[in-house]
Amino acid sequence: MASGLAGLCNKLVQLLQTAPRGALSITGILGLALLLGRAPPSSTAPAVAASRHTAPASSPAPSASPAPRASAGASATPLGRAVAAQLAGAKRVTLSLPGVLLAESSPAQLQESASVRPEALEAVREMARVSDVYLVAHVEDDVGEAVVAGALEAAGLLGGGPGQVAPHHVLCCSTLDGKVPIVRQLDPDLHVDGHVVSVDELKRFLPRLLLVREDAGSGGGGSGNVGVAPSLRAFFGA
Template sequence: MSHLLQDLKTWCNSLFARIFGLLSGASPGTLQLTGVLGLAALLYGLYALRGPPKPDRDEQRAEQIPRAPGSSAAAAPSSDKAHRSDARTSATASSTQVRGEEKSLAWAVRSQLSGIRNVTVSAPGVLLEEWTPTDLQESAVLRTDAAAVMREVLKTANVYVLAHVIDDIGEATVRGALEAGALVGPSAGQIPPHRVLFCSTLEGKTSIVRQLEPELHIDGHPQTIEALKRFMPQLLHVRHPKAQAAGVGSPNVGSAGSLIEVFMTS
């Protein structure tokens, strides 16, 4: 900076010398004009050397302050963020509700099956939409709510499925429905295929249950419930909509309109 000031001083002296040399014989009015020009030249040189004035620090700080969230430039992004936030909140709430329902079913099954290690289930009317061996000759449809309950039961107990059928056609129909619904299979969390048992009479089904000696048997046929109530620790009758409850008055017999009703309304 000192070198620049020295150069400016030298330049100004040279300029004044030339001006006074050229105008030494000029009139007083001319000399006054020349002095003004020389002063202007000096100020211009200083301005060129120092450069334009820097903005005030307060102005710099003012420029660095971000716009308020309510300004027009920030309104659109803020609105987009609000929509995305609402969408995430809605999705989270929906996911939480689903997980809550699954958790409540799991808890209900575990609490009500505490101490039970073996469960036998008669498929018609309980796991399947069809109730009679004749119906099973035509089709078999797995109840999705009953399948969800059984998957939870499988986490705490061994499950055996029984079905009263007329012949091999009924057996194939029942097994196909259970396997198609992924309730029966070789993987963990499924009922092993060898634990799906078939019989051609109600008496045969009663005999199988007594041989397996489960802590709980679930059935949709009232005659089977009546035949087993003297021998089983616990029985559950899943009633047909047009049938009466079986085992009324027996402390070891329960009754419900569906399998999931047993756990979710208790």
């Protein structure tokens, strides 16, 4: 390429020497030769242009929302059939842990320990097979929350398998009054509680409630949309 430009310059010089005076513009011809000598090869231009206009990488597609937990279906045991019959049509159930699934009934007790009632645990497992179950606990602070979570994990209740409750479905509140808005926000088809005050607050907003209290008697009871039973297992009659 360089030898070609040199030959072109020589021809231009010869042309200027033999051309009549004034016939050619010396400045214009020499300027043209200079430009031809300095110009970069034209073949590189497309590559430069392409590098400047490279299309940006497409943004990754947003991840899909997790699908709702599928019902595992009732077990073939008498308790499983009883739970399925009682919860027929109940897609979501909320259950207050103290005094129902846990033997302890106060936040102060849950600061020290949390004891899972075996007969209630079996019932909750069956409930989780047919409905979306949320567990609520009134605790004083993070210590109480850790005690409750540890007891549920030790009992094998938390997880993603049949008869288990999703770990993020365990909710804690620091006041008894705080339980009411949590349950109302979840809007369950059935709420189970061991505190009469909470049941009284919620019965205006929910279609069905169960109050678990040991002095209810074997026959249970209740009125309107509130049922009463001495235990969770007794409520299912199995």
